[in-house]
């Protein structure tokens with residue numbers, strides 16, 4: 548099994564942020580939103596998306612549920628700028644609020660949210676426990692936590708194959724970032740261990756695509 552190779556944590560190089568925002572993640576992102584709504588629609592009045600990037604997931608969620616208000620945070624100024632534009636274009640500024648902030652120590656009161664969601668953030672973090680602890684702190688008692696991320700393939704060859712299968716026509720910068728992300732990602736066993744360490748071993752964790760795992764449950 549390959550060890551994790553960290554990639555830069557914050558995506559604050561403007562060209563890299565733009566290449567990411569322009570890439571087509573519509574299939575996994577829509578699946579993420581559909582499953583979240585299917586399982587937890589009753590619990591989505593106030594939603595926090597940690598590491599929201601260009602806010603594609605939040606835009607899909609807000610468009611699907613017009614009464615829901617969501618907050619996205621990201622530590623990258625270029626990502627927040629792109630997200631602001633895309634949210635305005637989608638006509639969703641009244642439903643989506645963005646805050647530039649860095650995990651841990653997000654600027655919210657404890658137990659503020661009905662749901663804490665995150666897509667493709669965890670592999671960026673040198674210490675993933677800061678994320679699980681932040682989610683526990685900011686979710687209300689009974690809140691939904693709903694997290695998807697890449698899992699680390701068994702070899703660099705497999706990582707290259709996944710990039711070619713899923714992103715053949717994307718920008719070179721995106722392909723390089725994607726490859727680095729796969730190598731920085733956690734295995735399912737590592738995620739299970741993190742959940743045990745965080746006192747969240749009752750969460751469900753499963754592989755949901757050739758490159759993603761999904762973990763979710765109630766605090």
Ligand SMILES: C[S@@+](CC[C@H](N)C(=O)[O-])C[C@H]1O[C@@H](n2cnc3c(N)ncnc32)[C@H](O)[C@@H]1O
Nearest residue numbers: 556557558598599600621622623649650666671
């Ligand atoms: C791969 S992108 C995922 C974006 C988005 N969630 C999506 O699904 O498209 C990861 C994002 O996490 C942000 N990020 C990384 N570390 C962070 C931290 N400690 N606090 C806040 N944001 C962080 C990066 O700047 C980047 O925008």
